[in-house]
Amino acid sequence: MNPAPKLAVIVTEFPKSTETFIYRDLVTFLEAGVELRLYHVAPYRAQQTLHGFARPLAARAVDLGFWQPAALLRALARRPRAVIGGIARMLWAYRAHPKIAAKSIALVPKALAIADDARTWGATHVHAEFAGHPATAAWLGHRAGGAPYSVSCRAHDLFRTQALLGDKLGEAQAVRTVSDFGRAFLQRTVPGMAARDIQVIHSSVDVARISPVETPPSTTPFHILYVGALEPKKGVGHLLDALVIAGNRLGDWRCTLIGHGPDADALRARAAALGLGDRVRFAGMQPFEAVAEAYATASVCVAPSVIGPNGRQEGIPNVMIEALAYQRPAITTAISGIPELIRDGDTGLLVPPGDAGALAAALLRVHADPAAALDMARRGRAHVANEFDLAVNARRQLALFFPETTPAAQ
Template sequence: MKLAVFVTEFPKTTETFILRDLMVFLEAGVDLRIYHLAPWRKDQILHGFAAPLAGRARHLGLGSGAAVAGVLRHPLTAAWMAARILRHQGAEPVMAAKSLALLPAALGIAEELREWGADHVHAEFAGHPATAAWIVNAAIGVPYSVSCRAHDIFRSQRLLAQKFAAASAVRSVSEFTRVFLARKVAGVGEADIDVIHSSVDVAAIPALPPAPRNGTFRVLYVGALQQRKGVDVLLSALAGLDGDWRLDLAGDGPERARLEALTRDLGLEARVAFLGARPFEEISGLIEAAHVCVAPSVIGPKGRTEGIPNVMIEALAHQRPAISTRVSGIPELIRDGETGLMTEPGDIDALRRALVEVRDDPDAAHALAVAGRAHVAAEFDLRRNAARQLEMFTRTGPLKAATAATPPAPLAPERIIPDAG
């Protein structure tokens, strides 16, 4: 299979869940290309395990010669898709402008994929990657699928009905998002959406024994430092926690300066370590050293929030106790009192009580972690879920043939401009 995967950014330190899938696809013999719509992210880490992907990553600039050539080869498709974008997304002018700016590059990519002989396109996220896949499909007819996660569908649903109708498959990473989409997107029902969780390679992760009971109680947060992550809630909860404890924050982001200031205001500088973004290979060691892993997620500005935090899947796979909040699909992973502990988002006192519960009853906390690892093995296993995705990629579309409007038939590319070279 010749598979093109569309992402917004590459590399992206926090998107290990995508990188792991791609590596399994390579192992399965897939001929893979990765198209990142934004330029190469020099400020991000490409984790060592994903190094082979670097040579498969490609980017076409929005105003590149290939993009201009794509428009010249497909002028009717360009006009048709521009009209549909304005019709369905015009009420959100910023998003519409970004989609229109993406149109030439997507048509340039379409020409590359036509020449390559692509069998399928998969869009990681329902926003710009899915828009690009939708445009490619309109231009050259290659079937495509879409993975839906969190902010890509929660912030706005404009244009989703059009992109989903033409797709051969739509994947949700949680039951929560499947129900959300069925309720919010016209013409799409729950039966039309595959739930395939983000995953970890459980067999490759050792089940850790309980952390040492004596000494400092170690709390770990791994993830971006953004408002929707709720790290300020965690800091406030720990400020009222007695005894000897330490918090390691592995990650970076726009909230770092504010969180460092909050740490100083709370008098916690000696107990909180801002480690910055860390390579994937170091995260296992941080989890092993921790007594508990916490994802204090909240609903951020403009509805931005989590799908299911990948680090919580990893923590449970390592058999470490996990605490998180009742946001989005998180309760599908962490079942309160069964596989971990849950609190309401933003509830400082409840989060502090959960931390105390883990610290003061390590046997019960370890029992939750054991059950959590078993749950991850059953529902979040990398190879099983990657195989389900590969099966999904073999489908031909569209998902909703009756509602997938088609553009006017374009002239054959050779009739517009000759092939380069």
């Protein structure tokens, strides 16, 4: 019997309550028989709650500090030209991004310590979740003699800057994006990627474990649900404006906003100034079990995403995948890879980003014809089951990491 493969995974932060899409994958890898070690670039986030389903990851998380002079010296002794060349290449690539350059330099010793620890543990593959700092850590570690690595590219990690991506992705064993839009963007904008085999593997949900809601959306009350961070690229302010425009035409309505973020206080003040305070509830961060209940009782789920500062934007919002898995009507915007999930009028409704009037009209459309909205949601769940299913997509990822042996298929 072959020994279980050992996978080292690098993320930016741990735990992070909004990254359920990563943790679902990792837990599925564990269930498939993979041994896993999880490294986080940023310090451990003690203030964050780890969702119940992801608790097995806590014992596998390794918190290495940034002060790692011994790891740096070992790497320089072992492969001086490769390590110094990588640092020089990184500084040159980020010359127009001094903040990213500074963070990357600070990351160097920790990246090399991660490579050392993963090598000692016996990792046969390293996977970076996000093409930003996690991929930088995997790339530098590989240059210092670490294991082969792969990278998952999602959204802002591609769109904010393409500096150094040609190096990090070019030296990777495998590259994955979560949307066709992301793959096309890489092939169009990053040197060396035009001919690269980039696998599109969507973020996923465990469709089989989610019972679809078979009832039409309620209009008494009409419950509008938003789940996600409260930050500029999420466009929550446009949802508040849409609620003012739709007004009493939505009848007995309420709106729940689940999540937190830098815009929370400003959005609360805006809701109050718009006279929405008694109908809009800011629920803050909630455990996944409470979020699941919110999906199941929602009349419509909304992701009013926009292109934020520095080109920050969604890939495909995981909250929309989850909403459709629960068979709830979904409204979002036509940016990035979102139309690969929400086909307007078929699996949900698409509106132009930042258009509060169009968003209000979409809400009124769901309210006016709950039966048609449920039909759209049913088609949406079927689409999710076909292309966004966790079991299938986890096997595809494992085949990228371990091309000789795919544990999920054993």
